[in-house]
Each structure stands twice: as C-alpha cells, then as structure tokens.
Amino acid sequence: MMHAFKQGRNCVTSRTPYGCDRLYLTSDGKPSFVIRNLADGRQHKLTHDTKEIIDTLGRAGGGVKGHYRKQKDEQVLIVSGEQAKTEVVREIFDLHYNQHWGGKRIADLLNRRGILSPTGKGWSQRQVESIYENPIYCGVALGQRISQGIYYRRGEQHPEAVDLDAKTLANCHVAPKQHRPPAEWLWQEQPLMKGFLPEPLVTKARQEIENVLLERWQRRNDPTCQKRSTNKHKDSPYILTGLLFAAQDGEDLSGVMCGNEKHRKRYYRHRKGNANYRKGSILNRLIPAEALEKAVVALMREVPLDAPMLRDRVLQAITDRPSTDASRRQLAEAQRERDAIAKRVQLIFQTFDDADLADAKPVLKGLNAQARALEHRIAELTRALEIVDVDSTPEELADRVIERLSGLDAQLVNLPAATLRNVLKAFVERVEVDMETKNATVTLRLPPWALHSGDLAMCLAPSSASSTGHETHPGHDVSGRGLVIHLTHADCRYLHKAGCTTVPPCYDCRRRAA
Template sequence: MTINDVRREDKWRGLRFIILVRQSDDSQGSTSTEAQLQWLRAEGERLGMVLVDEIILNGVTGSLPGKRDDLPQLLDRKRDQDDFDVLVVQRLDRLTRGGTSHGFWIDHEFEKAGITILATGDDLPEDGRYGGLIKAAKYDAAREQARSIGQRSVQGMMHAIKQGRNCVASRTSYGCDRLYLTSDGKPSFVIRNLADGRQHKLTHDKNEIIDTLGQAGGGVKGHYRKQKDEHVLIVPGEDVKVGVVRDIFDLHYNQHWGGKRIADLLNRRGIRSPAGKGWSQRQVESIYENPIYCGVALGQRISQGIYYKRGEQHPEAVNLDAKTLANCHVAPKQHRPPTEWLWQDQPLMKDFLPEPVAVKARQEIEKVLLERWQRRQDPTQPTRSTNKHKNSAYILTGLLFAKQDGEDLSGVMCGNEGHRKRYYRNRKANATYCKGSVLNRLISAEALETAVVKLLRNVLLDAPMLRERVLQAIADRPSTDASRTQLAEAQRERDAIAKRVQLIFQTFDDADLADAKPVLKGLNAQGRALEHRIAELTRALEYVDADSAPEELADRVIERLSGIDAQLPNLPAVTLRNVLRAFVERIEVDMASKNAAVSLRLPPWALHRGDLAMCLAPSSASPTGHETHQHDGLVIHLTHADCRYVHTRGSTTVPPCYDCRRRAA
C-alpha cells in the first residue's frame, strides 16, 4: 500500500455512514442484499467509519427514478438530523440504473446536502478531471445492462411459450392449481396458492402436502419459481372452490344473475373470496369473464415492460419517453390490440364446466373483452386521473368514517340519468356486498358538507371560545419528559401488537386463522388507536413555538383566523377541502340513522408565524392539505358537535339536511 493509498483511506476515518443495498427481485428472499450488507459493513470497518444505519430495498428496480423515494428521504434526513456524512453502496448500478441524467442528479443533490457517495466495488478516481467522465460511462452502462436483461428475459419467455413450457396466464385463477411436469411430460407436483399469500406444494395426485412455501402476507417472496426444463399446465383446484366457480357460471349464464347479486349470495353463505375476505361485485365478474374456466388461457392483452415487450417473432422495443421514465412509479400499461392476444389451450381444463355453459361463456367472454378494448380506444372516453381527488367536489373525503366498522367513506354519483346526485358510501359496501346491510346506505354529500361548513363558520365567529381553548390547551400541555415517556410506551405497545399478529400468521393454519379472525380484528383496532396516539404525542413534541406567552399565542390565533369564516362559501373546492382537512379532526356517521358526530381542532399553522395563504394552499410536494398539515403543531380541540339527519320521507320538494348542535365543554 502506497502513501497515497494510506492518505486516501485516512480521509474516511471517523466519518458516519449509511449503507444502501438494493435488489430488483425479492421473490427468492434476501440473499443478494445480505451479501451486499456483509461486504459493505466490512469495508466501512476497514476504513474506520462509524455505521449509523442500513437501508435495504428489496424488490425495487433501479430503472425507474420516479420510484426511488429512498433518495429524497435521505436528503431530508441529512437536512433535518444531519446524522451521517457518507452513503456507501456496492456499485453505482446498485444506486441507480436510470442513466447519466439520474446519476448526476443524485451526485449534485447529495453534494449540495454535504453527502459523499462511496461505491466500494467501483474503481472510481476520487480526484482528477476525468472522474465525471468515468462515472457517466458507468451510469449509462448500468442502464444498458438493465435493457439487455429485459430483452433476454422477454426472449426466453417467448421461447418457453412457443414450446408449450409456460402458460400465458401469469396468475393462477381462483379454483385452479398449476401442475408441473418434467421435461419428458411426467407429472411431478402441484403448486396451490393459499388465501394468505403462501403456497402448498402437493404431490401430483394432490393427496399429500410436500412443503409450504412463502410466508403469510409476504407477497411472492419464497414462492416456487419454475425451472427451465419444466412444463406447466393449469388444472382444477380444490373441490370446494371448483364448486363455487361452477355455481357462479351457472347463476350468470343460465339464470342471468349479475355480479352484485351473486356476491350477496356468496357472502350470505359465508364463502370466502380469493383473498380470504368477502366477495365484491367486481371479484365475481372477474370469475365469469375469465376464459381459463372454458379450457383456454388468454395472455398478452397488456404490456407493462420498461424496455421490451413480447412480439410475434422477437422482442419489440418499448419506447417510453424520458419524462415517463423519470416520473412513473411503475411502467404504464399498454393495452395491446386483439390481433396480438395469445390464446392457449389448456387440455386439463376442458371439462371444468359443463359443455353447454362453457360454449356459451366462451362466446360471451370474447365479446365482452373485445367491447372493453374498443371502449379504451375511444378518444372521447375521459382519461382516469392518477389523483382521484385532485379537483373532486367531495370535500370530506378522508375525514368521513362509518361508526359501525370505522371504515372511511368515499364519494359516488347515484341516481337516474339526468338526476344524478353526489353521495358518500362505505367502501366495504362495494368490496363485500351484502343485500340489506346498513353499510349500503348512502349519505347525502351536499347536505353533510353544507352542515360541516356552517358549523365551522359558527365556531370561527366565536372568538372568546377560541381564545379560551388556546389558553386551556397550553396550560394542560404535558411536559416534554412526560410526553417522551408516553410516546415510548405507546410505541412499545404498538410493536408488541405487531409481533403478536405476525406470530399468529406464522403459526396458525388456514382453519385456525379463520377462528382467530375476531382476535386479529381487535388487535388491528388497538394498533390503529395506538398509531393515532403516537401521532398526537409526536405532534406535541414537535411544537416549535412553546416559548411564546399564552396570551400572545391566543391573540395570534384570533388574528390569523379572522375573516376565514366570510371566505368559506366562496372558496373553490380544492382550497375548501384543504381548509376542512386542517380544521376537521374526524366525522363519524352512524350508517343506520345517518346522524353524524363532528370533531373540530385548531390547525397547527394558526399558531405559527408565516404566510396564511401558503397554509391554505396545497404544496407542490403534497397535493392535499391533510398531508401538508398533519405533522407539526399543538393539537387543540375546538368543539364536538352532534348533527342530526333531518329528512321528510317521500318528500321531493324538501331536501335532506343536518341540524348540528355543539356539545357542552
């Protein structure tokens, strides 16, 4: 080792470092990330640096910069905590495969924040005029390697499908299993998917369980991966699920039942959906619109590759523009024309349905899929926004919850054509449909929104009450030490509940999990309550203006809020929604009586020094006021009100409304 080498190593001694490891595919566990961690820990120790943290990214591609939330979070951590100096990665391709533009953006932003990037596996010059040139070559080489991997992967998949070794249906449908055969066509074993995310490996006659793969709630991690010399066929699965599918096809194609009616019947019978929950209308429709039950698998309807897609003879390039690649979290779906759809016979599924039902279903399914594709090609069809509530008129979304199950309510349009009105409905009513349930009831959006805005105006006009609440909250605020103790206890309780839930999933089988469902539901409710408590305590500890005199804070609140009440009726929907999300803590609706309980709080920005207009408008980083204002400030409850639903049954001239009464302090 030369003197210059010693000097180069001495420059790292005593610096604080964070390790970043990444692998794109986590289906086979964490072998790659563990190997990277072992190497980088040893390298950091050799250079005399101090390890601060380890960031492990499993199943995260480096080819989509828009998906890399970890990099902005590291920059924020450096600015807020300043607890590290160096980011250590194995090679630059572990940092990004987004090319030179993304790599140099990372270099520039991290240099501005005072972070040094150390790639221990790359022989990069630390000084000299050609360091940037070498980095540019490595960044582009990393992206080109990802492109090459994508091309070879698509090519291998196409070859396997043509040889009949692969099924074009990438997912195993409900009531079906996958039979794996050896290269000479002999049955080897069967893979069966379970509702909790695990898999059973069965003998080819399905009489014995050979092994259990994966883990509950772990996605595809640990699932069986097909070998190159194996053939796979779709076969009928469990008898109970096969019977359910046959009943669905009979009810729809012979008795002309719709998806909602069938979902209600299945839920009343206590039959679980593929996810182990109640059936929704769309889940039933996805069953009777699936051609696999007619003995044929359909694939290649959608392409979602970053660089390549399957073509007729060879892989075809996917030419995504630079803006899409730089911003998207997942590659956009491309709906392929019917001429490119791939139909593949599945001989062991031919007798799944009675022949008359199978023939009728096959014809109807092809017709439905073709009409759906044609609608997608219609340029007059409105494009679905990725932000569903950006300009939504449903200003209470995210604040409205059902008393019966605690689920949040979402906005829907209901009614005959030309007389459609806005309502809020329970999400579970759509996800698990049961006829006659109180969760199916609709809450008039206009009536409830008008009542909440009116209640807020009355509260803002009551200046003496506002002043009294601010002074009382400051006087009752616990000390910092007490808050930290309470926060630590709440976090310990939350972690203990999470470990208990994980233990139940790991040790119970399917039958025991069904019996343990009430216990799991109760534990989840406790966990949500603790998360809410932790958030409140965290906000109290982050309160930035505790040294101001209580009277000064109270005067500031009155001054900041004066005039908002007069502006409320004229605010656009986007701004009004942000204001309500700042003031409204929770609205709980009794779905049986439609009565609502409203809780109002003082927004944290009312106590801060700054521009009020910026507090009311959504920030560029967060499109909603709820996300913008939820993190800091002292929580001061303003009022709790009971809003009684008033509606004259049968009247078409008197619209429904709410009569709100504030509770006594």
C-alpha cells in the same frame, strides 16, 4: 419464454386461476404430479390420478418462497381443481351469463353461504367479475396483454426493445405498464379445460369475454376518452373526503352517486359496502352528502367565535410556541442538507451513463426518500416561524385572530369546492358518523394560518388544483398541522323534519362541550 409458449411447455397464465390446478408432465408428455395453491400461500403437491397429498410446499404468509419451480424439460397444463371450488365457478358463470346477475349480487350470495374467496376472505364485486371475465374456464388461456419490460419485451420472432428514458429507469420502482394491442395478445388452448363448463355456456361466455376485453382496451387507448386523474378528488364536490369516518370501525367513507338517471344524489358510503359485500349490513347504509356538508360548513362558520375561552387558548398557544432562534437554526441546517442531496443527484445524472444509472438506482431511491423527508421537515419549521410576529404582542395577535375569523363567514360564500375542501381540512379535525343511527360527531380546531401575519385571502387560495400557490406560498398551506388549537366538539344528529315522515331526514347540529 415465447419459444416455450409456442411449444406448449409453459402456460401464458402466470397465476393459477381460482378452482384450477397445474398439471406437470414429463418431457415425453406423461403426467407427473399436480400443484394446488392454498388460500394461506402454501402449495400441495398431489398425485395426478388419485389427488393424494405428496408434499406441502412453502409456508403460510410466505409468498412465493418455497413454491415449486418448473423445470425446463417439464410441460404444464391448467386442469380443473378442487371440486367445491369448481362448482362455485360454474355457478358464477351460470348466474351471470344465463340469469344476468351482476358481480355485487353474486358476491352477496357467496358471502351469505360462508364461501371464502381466493384470498380466504369475503367476496367482493371485482373478485367475482375477474372470474366470469377469465377465458381460461372456456378452455383457452389469454396472456401477453401487458408488458413491463425494462429493456426488452417478448416479440413474435425476437425480443423487442423498450424505449424508456434514463430518468424513468433510475427512479421508478417497477417499469410502467404498457397495454399491448389485441393483435399481440397470446391465446393458448388448454385441452384439459374443455369440459369445465357446458358447451352452450362456453360459446356464449367466450364471445362476451372477448368483447369486454376488446372494449376495455379500446377505452384505455382512446385519446378522446377522459383519463382518470391521479388525484381522484381534485374537483370533486365531496368536500368531506378524508375527514369522514365510521364510528363502528374507524374506516373512512368515500363519495358515491346513487339513484336513477333522473334523480341521482350524492352520498357517502363505507368502503366495505363495496368490498366484502353483504346484504343487510349496517356498513351498506348511505349518508346523505349535501345535508351533512351543509351542517359541517355551518358549524365551521359559527363555532370559532362562539368557542369558550378562545382568546385564552390563543394566548396560551402563542406563549408556549417553540424558541424562534432554535427553529431558525434547524431550518437552515435542513435546507443545507436538502441542497447537498440535490447537487449529488444532479451530479449522478450528469456523469453516469445508462448502465451506471441502472446500477445506481438503489442509491438514487434512498436519496429521493431523504429529500422528501427534509422537505416535510422544512415545511413544518417554516410554518412554525411564520406564526411569529416580532412587532406584535401576544394580546395583539389574539385580537388579530378573532378579527380575522370574524370575516371568515363572508369569504366562504363563493369558494370553489377544491378550495373549500382545503379549508375544511384545516378547521375540521375529524367527522365521525354512526352508520346505524347516522348521527355525526364533529371535532373542530383552529388552524395554524389563523395566527399568520399575512393576508387571509392568501391562505385560502392555495389548493391541490393550484400548484402555483403551493410553490409561491408553501407556508400558507391550509392543510398544514403546525400549531393546532382545539376549539370544540359538536353533535350533528340525524332527525326527521317535524311532522313529516316522507321527505328525506336532515341534520340538526347541536354543540356540546369539548
């Protein structure tokens, strides 16, 4: 492949950019035909001069199946494509580099005009940025920035070996990405793209694109730069993440900081306010985070003791619990199956060499999936069994629940955000907010650990930031479903303070019957 790149027989750009086509030439350099990608996944085979349709390849939604496959003796070049799309690309470059528009503002303009994105949907900010950061429109293609080779990767003179341990090869679905240094990036001139943009704009855009790509690579490889955590909300102050949804379409809301540098505040917003951005849409409206979080926490501290018929609900739930003997038999059987799978996996790693491990990768993947399912089943059975207290009557258990919840108010005062978010996941079933009126509806439930015979402090401590707690007390996970008793629903209405129209409005919580 590297030899084909150097000879110009293949293009380093694996995907045809938006507004471009691929021109195929014969071995002696004569134009043969053009392949144009469509938004629905199909391809049109066109004549190279008149652009008349010769054939249609693939099927809608079929991926790359049926697409044209380049022959070894053919050459390929990137050329300008459909006229309407090329005009869109030129306008994007002009708006960004000459008029200094950002990706979100350009996406809003394109969506208002009804212009579809490369995927056939509305434009998002990142889709626009990926176009004005692509050097192909300046007449040069850039490739070989990322390597995902399992055993080897492309090198300048010969293939370079990739050092991956056997366990990674056996368990990963695809090889992990490795960002190559700029010295190994492959720049390839595309002569037929030279006149795509006007010359003054080409020089300016290409220099800025190179600077952006270089700064991004340096940031990714800077050891002092803080890396993004796989758990984006581990220490986040947005305690309603995963619980807050929009009433219009049921999509979840995410946390965001807005405002100038001196007056930044926390809000929740709809994800479509970023993707498929459209100015003036209801989904762009922001929900003040602090006011809503205080309202939900206050509701959680008040409702459990005030909920009607709480004692009767607890007694009914304890009476209707599953048989303990059947649950213990199911738990023991699940634990035996899990241990057998663990021994089988360990035996494979001890006896197989690297080549055999690569062949056994599908088998190991299936065993890991079975083990995860069994662990989930064991956790559910363990939570159900831990609720049972053979030394107490159902009435005593109900009294214990009420007594325990009475002390919940004092324990929530100084909890860190990570633990408080974990407790909310146990008490709050769902928070649904109307993006137009900003009124929220809260559904509360009684978590299963409230019936547990252990100490409440042990139930509140484990969180995503405390792996030791999860390993030591897996049955106390406050996010576990187990036995759930619904308490009530409540309305949190978005109202202005009486007699004031200038300050931000606050939430005034009002309960209503379930």
